Amino acid sequence: MAKKLFIGVDLGGTSIRAGVVDGKGNVLALEKRKTHPELGVDGVFERLTGAIERALKAAELKPKNVAGIGVGVPGPVDPEKGIVRVAVNLGKGWNNMPLADRLKDYFGVKAFVNNDVRVGALGEHRHGAGLGVQDMVAIFVGTGIGGGIILGGELRGGFRGGAGEVGHTIFDMSNGVLDPAHGQPGAIEPIAARNGMQKAILARVAAGEPSIVPQLIEEIGQGRLTSRTIDEALRRKDKVMQDVLAQSQHALGVLAGNIINLIDPEAIVIGGGVTERMGDKFVAPIRKVAYAHSVNKTDINKVKIVPAALKDASGVVGAAVLARESV
Numbered sequence: 001m002a003k004k005l006f007i008g009v010d011l012g013g014t015s016i017r018a019g020v021v022d023g024k025g026n027v028l029a030l031e032k033r034k035t036h037p038e039l040g041v042d043g044v045f046e047r048l049t050g051a052i053e054r055a056l057k058a059a060e061l062k063p064k065n066v067a068g069i070g071v072g073v074p075g076p077v078d079p080e081k082g083i084v085r086v087a088v089n090l091g092k093g094w095n096n097m098p099l100a101d102r103l104k105d106y107f108g109v110k111a112f113v114n115n116d117v118r119v120g121a122l123g124e125h126r127h128g129a130g131l132g133v134q135d136m137v138a139i140f141v142g143t144g145i146g147g148g149i150i151l152g153g154e155l156r157g158g159f160r161g162g163a164g165e166v167g168h169t170i171f172d173m174s175n176g177v178l179d180p181a182h183g184q185p186g187a188i189e190p191i192a193a194r195n196g197m198q199k200a201i202l203a204r205v206a207a208g209e210p211s212i213v214p215q216l217i218e219e220i221g222q223g224r225l226t227s228r229t230i231d232e233a234l235r236r237k238d239k240v241m242q243d244v245l246a247q248s249q250h251a252l253g254v255l256a257g258n259i260i261n262l263i264d265p266e267a268i269v270i271g272g273g274v275t276e277r278m279g280d281k282f283v284a285p286i287r288k289v290a291y292a293h294s295v296n297k298t299d300i301n302k303v304k305i306v307p308a309a310l311k312d313a314s315g316v317v318g319a320a321v322l323a324r325e326s327v
Contacts, residue, residue: 004023005020005021005022005065005067006020006067006068006070006321006323007020007021007068007069007070007109008021008069008123008316008318008320008322009048009051009052009069009071009315009316009319010120010315011035011048011073011074012035012074012089013037013074014034014035015033015035016034016048016051017031017032017051017312017313018032018048018316019055019313020055020056020058020059020061025123025128025310025320027313027316027317029056030055030058031052033050033054034047035047037089037090037091041091041093041094043091044090044091045102048103049103049106052069052107063107063108064108064109066109067109067110067323067324067327068109068111068323068324068326068327069103069107069110069111069323070112070113070321070322070326071100071103071113071114071319072116072117072118072119072315072318073090073099073113073114073115074090074116075087075088075089075094075115076115076161076162077113077114077115077161078161079113079114079157081098082098082099082111082112083096083097083099099111099113100112100113110323110326110327111323112322114319115146115148115164116146117138117140117147117148117164118148118155118164119148119319119321119322120138120140120308120315120318121137121138121148121155121164121269122148122318122322123313123314123317123318123320123321124138124269124271124308124310124314125138125153126318126321128269128309128310128314129267129306129308129310130150133150133265133266133304134152134266135151135152135263135264135265135266135267136266136269137149137150137166137259137267137269138268138270138308139166139252139255139269140270140272140308140314141270141271141274141275142194142272142274143193143194143195143224144195145167145188145189146164146165146166146167147164147165147166149164166188167192168188169187169188169258170184170186170187171186171187171191171251171254171255172186172191172251173186174186177190177191177196178190188252191247191248191251192247192249192252192255194230194274196248197230197244197248200244200247201214201240201241201244204240204244210239211238212236213225213229213233213240213241216232216233217229220232226273227274227278230277230278231277246285249282250285252270252286252289253285253286253288253292254289254290254293256268256286256287256289256293256305257289257290257292257293257294260293260294260296260300261293261295261296264296264303266304267304267305268303268304268305269306269307269308270283270306270307271308271311273312275307276311276312279307280306280307282307283306286305287305290303
């Protein structure tokens, strides 16, 4: 059997997704399981290898049948050495963890590691919403906000490996909302990510505004503002949710406009759970603000600002692409 298959893994703080992916980006088998970061680095590694083994079994394959393993990790990495520098969402023991070497030793297959958001951007560029463009920026909105940059068809990590931290760029320094990452006010993430939206909603409710969101957070969100919670609150026409979401979309629109002015990409792809659930209803207001903030209005409508096409498979497909293009 020709080794044209790859393992792609989206390793998150909540769940692990491992898939067998072919050269065209098709996911042939997928295994999902909880991460359980409280188990520490060895426990999570055991769950990671277990997910890969189950995906291989579902595809009726053995490790020797795949050409490589790619993993997207939520934190800074050294992609050249395959080392996870920091991954606080994965529990204790991940500082300078040689993940690529450990996977290679376990499976006997070459393994490669990169940041999860960059990997997601790679997947969308090669097989998703960015297919066919040379310059693209992906913005993934979840509990936080991250970005991946493709220029000239290549994933760019930056001089020190810090490119794409779009969630920590400044939106409004006068708003007094501090970004825990650097302690400065006005960053995009504390306003536009789900955690930021949840804080804003609870603050307004504490000030006396009526909202069903706190109830939904407990009933269907397991204590968190999830994409499903947002969607249900909007379905019930909750005014606080509508306002806070509009603030998030405006901030993301300004961010996208800044990206257009700085890079002038052919496409900006918006991914994450909220986009997956709401689609262009979430992205359309972002696009409108971005176009308004663009300085060069010539052919501005040709700059695609669109939802991610691969949805929750972006990370798995992108990790497989990482392996495919690295072996």
